[in-house]
Amino acid sequence: MRVLICGDIVGKAGRNAIKRELPNLKKSKNLDFVLANGENAANGFGITKKICDELYLLGVDVITSGNHIWDQKEIVEHIKLDKRLIRPCNFAEGTPGKGYAIFEMKNGESIVVINVMCRLFMDSIEDPFKSIADLLDLINSKVNNATILVDVHGESTSEKMAIAHFLDGKVSGVFGTHTHIPTSDLHFLEKGTFYQTDLGMCGDYNSVIGMKKELSIKRFTQKHLKTRLEPADGEGTLCGTILDIESKNVKAFEQIILGGKLQQDNNGRSLKI
Numbered sequence: 001m002r003v004l005i006c007g008d009i010v011g012k013a014g015r016n017a018i019k020r021e022l023p024n025l026k027k028s029k030n031l032d033f034v035l036a037n038g039e040n041a042a043n044g045f046g047i048t049k050k051i052c053d054e055l056y057l058l059g060v061d062v063i064t065s066g067n068h069i070w071d072q073k074e075i076v077e078h079i080k081l082d083k084r085l086i087r088p089c090n091f092a093e094g095t096p097g098k099g100y101a102i103f104e105m106k107n108g109e110s111i112v113v114i115n116v117m118c119r120l121f122m123d124s125i126e127d128p129f130k131s132i133a134d135l136l137d138l139i140n141s142k143v144n145n146a147t148i149l150v151d152v153h154g155e156s157t158s159e160k161m162a163i164a165h166f167l168d169g170k171v172s173g174v175f176g177t178h179t180h181i182p183t184s185d186l187h188f189l190e191k192g193t194f195y196q197t198d199l200g201m202c203g204d205y206n207s208v209i210g211m212k213k214e215l216s217i218k219r220f221t222q223k224h225l226k227t228r229l230e231p232a233d234g235e236g237t238l239c240g241t242i243l244d245i246e247s248k249n250v251k252a253f254e255q256i257i258l259g260g261k262l263q264q265d266n267n268g269r270s271l272k273i
Helices: 012-028 049-058 075-081 128-142 157-167 212-223
Strands: 002-006 033-037 062-064 099-105 108-118 147-153 173-177 194-196 238-246 249-258
Touching: 002 012, 002 147, 012 033, 012 049, 012 173, 012 249, 033 147, 049 075, 062 108, 099 128, 108 128, 128 147, 128 157, 147 157, 157 173, 194 249
Parallel strands: 002 033, 033 062, 108 147, 147 173, 173 194
Antiparallel strands: 002 238, 099 108, 238 249
16 A cells, blocks of 8 residues: 655645646545645645645545644534544544544555644644544554554654653554655654654745745744734645555665655755756
8 A cells, every 4th residue: 555645735825736746646546545734735734625626636545734723714624524633632522523534445454643732832732642542552553453644743853752752552553744854854753653753845945934035034024013923825745755654663764755845756856956
C-alpha cells in the first residue's frame, strides 16, 4: 500500500500545487491513499466546505488540521458532518468534530489517521501525550492490525520528537506539520515507527512560510500597524512524503518536492532560474 502525506496547504498557491501535481502522482506512484493538512487552505487561515470538496475531487482522502481549524466560522458546523475532515484530538471534550478517522481499504486493510497538536509555543490545549494514549486504546478496541498515521501539528521540534518516541512501536508513522519547512530527517525509530519532523508546505516558497514576504517584514518591523498577512500567490511547491506500507509497517519512504522554488528531481534538489 502506498500513501502520500502532504504538508500544510497554504492558500490558492498550495491548492494549485495539489491540482497540478496530485493527479499525475496518483498514477505515476501508484498511490492508494492521500492525506493532506488543510488548515491554511482558505486564504491562509482555516478551510471551507468548498475547499474540502475540491480537495476530495482531486484525490485527497482525508484532511488534517491544527490551530487554524476554526478560522472560518462555517467549519464549526461542517466538521460535524464531514468525517474526512479531522481536528486535533486534544481539544477539550465537547469540541465539534473528531481527532481521528478510520478508512477501510479495498484490500481489506484499515488505515487510521490521528491528528494531535503540540503545546509549546502553541494555543492552550489538553495534554497531547495523554490524549493520544487514550485515543489509541479506543481505536485498538475498534480495529485490529490497522495502519496508524499520526499528524503532529506543532512548533517545537523537541515536542514532536518526544511524541514520536512516545508512540514508537504503537503506530506506523508520525510526521510533523505547522512550520511549513520540509525537514530531511526521515527515518525509522528504534521500534520501527517512521518519523519526519515536518513535511513542509504546499504553497509558494517565495514567501515567509507561505505568506507575502513584504507583509511579513512589515509585521516584524512595524508591529504597531497590526498588518494582516496574506498568502503568497506565485507558483506553489508540493511538499510531502510517500510511504510504502506492508501489514501496517512502513517499509520504505520517499520525500516528494515538486514545482515552484523548491523543485526536486531524482538527482536531488535543483534551483529553478
